[in-house]
Amino acid sequence: MTSATGRTAAALQFALAAENAAIYGYGVAGAQLGAAGRGLALRDWTQHEVARDQLEAMLTSLGVKPVAAQPAYQLPFPVHGSQAAISLVGDLENRVAAAYLGIVALDDPRLRAWGATQARACALRATTWLGRTAAFPGLSPGPGTAAATSPSASP
Amino acid sequence: MRADLRRRSVLAAAAVTVPLVAAGCKGVGGLGTLPKAGPDVAVLRGAIGTEQALIDRYRSAMAGSPGLAGTLGPLLAQHREHLARLTSMLIEPPGRSPTPRAVSSSPGTAGTGSAPAATLAVLEAAETAAARSLTARLALAPPALAQLLASIAASEASHALLLRTHRAPG
Numbered sequence: 164m165t166s167a168t169g170r171t172a173a174a175l176q177f178a179l180a181a182e183n184a185a186i187y188g189y190g191v192a193g194a195q196l197g198a199a200g201r202g203l204a205l206r207d208w209t210q211h212e213v214a215r216d217q218l219e220a221m222l223t224s225l226g227v228k229p230v231a232a233q234p235a236y237q238l239p240f241p242v243h244g245s246q247a248a249i250s251l252v253g254d255l256e257n258r259v260a261a262a263y264l265g266i267v268a269l270d271d272p273r274l275r276a277w278g279a280t281q282a283r284a285c286a287l288r289a290t291t292w293l294g295r296t297a298a299f300p301g302l303s304p305g306p307g308t309a310a311a312t313s314p315s316a317s318p
Numbered sequence: 319m320r321a322d323l324r325r326r327s328v329l330a331a332a333a334v335t336v337p338l339v340a341a342g343c344k345g346v347g348g349l350g351t352l353p354k355a356g357p358d359v360a361v362l363r364g365a366i367g368t369e370q371a372l373i374d375r376y377r378s379a380m381a382g383s384p385g386l387a388g389t390l391g392p393l394l395a396q397h398r399e400h401l402a403r404l405t406s407m408l409i410e411p412p413g414r415s416p417t418p419r420a421v422s423s424s425p426g427t428a429g430t431g432s433a434p435a436a437t438l439a440v441l442e443a444a445e446t447a448a449a450r451s452l453t454a455r456l457a458l459a460p461p462a463l464a465q466l467l468a469s470i471a472a473s474e475a476s477h478a479l480l481l482r483t484h485r486a487p488g
Binding site (some may be wrong): 260263267268269272273275276278279282283285286287289290291294295296297298299300302305311 | 392393395400403416424449453457462464468469471473475476479480
């Protein structure tokens with residue numbers, strides 16, 4: 164494997180691991196949401212599954228075994244109630260966006276464009292859930308800047 | 319022409335010294351002209367122009383529709399963050415004037431007297447166009463700049479979504 168292929172595989176694996184964690188997290192969040200929220204969570208969960216399948220296919224075509232999903236994931240905070248569930252999916256979307264920005268850093272222009280499309284999809288889902296936008300989805304805020312227009316709800 | 323000179327000015331000092339040495343050395347034809355700025359500098363300056371044009375649009379929209387300040391203010395603040403972070407990546411020699419403002423081609427700029435819904439629609443279209451323009455520059459950017467452009471484009475796509483939500487609540 165060339166070093167470029169190795170970098171590509173590592174970025175794809177990182178995104179796959181983030182997608183697997185998000186799929187788990189959406190399941191946890193969905194259980195805390197009402198009917199309308201569960202419907203939206205199901206739609207987004209499905210989108211993450213589609214992306215996961217794409218990443219697995221891309222890795223397989225590189226001759227790399229895709230990382231397996233873990234049976235459970237450590238959540239960033241306890242999730243009890245719908246507000247915490249919404250905060251969780253907002254947090255997960257930002258983490259997945261960060262992983263896709265790793266693909267944007269690769270040299271292949273098609274992978275860059277695909278990574279950017281996926282990061283955009285994460286930002287759109289996060290805005291739908293949170294009702295606000297972030298200045299830099301998937302990136303740590305710049306020096307002296309805030310990440311979002313308002314602080315996220317605490318669980 | 320002036321734009322070309324300014325673009326050259328953003329080159330690192332080490333690169334600028336090359337043609338001065340080469341000027342007295344007629345045999346080296348390839349070094350006889352000033353080096354062109356790298357594509358990443360052009361990408362960065364293009365992105366800065368895009369953000370400045372968006373900031374102008376928001377300021378004009380807020381002046382024309384003060385009732386929208388609560389909706390537009392946070393989005394304008396994020397565009398200022400975009401501009402600051404992009405500008406911080408541009409290396410300019412001291413004493414240079416700031417980046418020239420991009421002339422904002424503004425068909426249907428939301429100005430004084432526009433209905434709020436029309437103002438929101440114009441801004442939504444501008445956000446979508448800006449996101450597309452940043453994404454189109456990805457291939458020419460070095461990795462760290464490509465990541466920043468993709469993140470800003472994602473932010474602007476979500477601005478467009480939020481503006482659409484405010485335009486047609488429910």
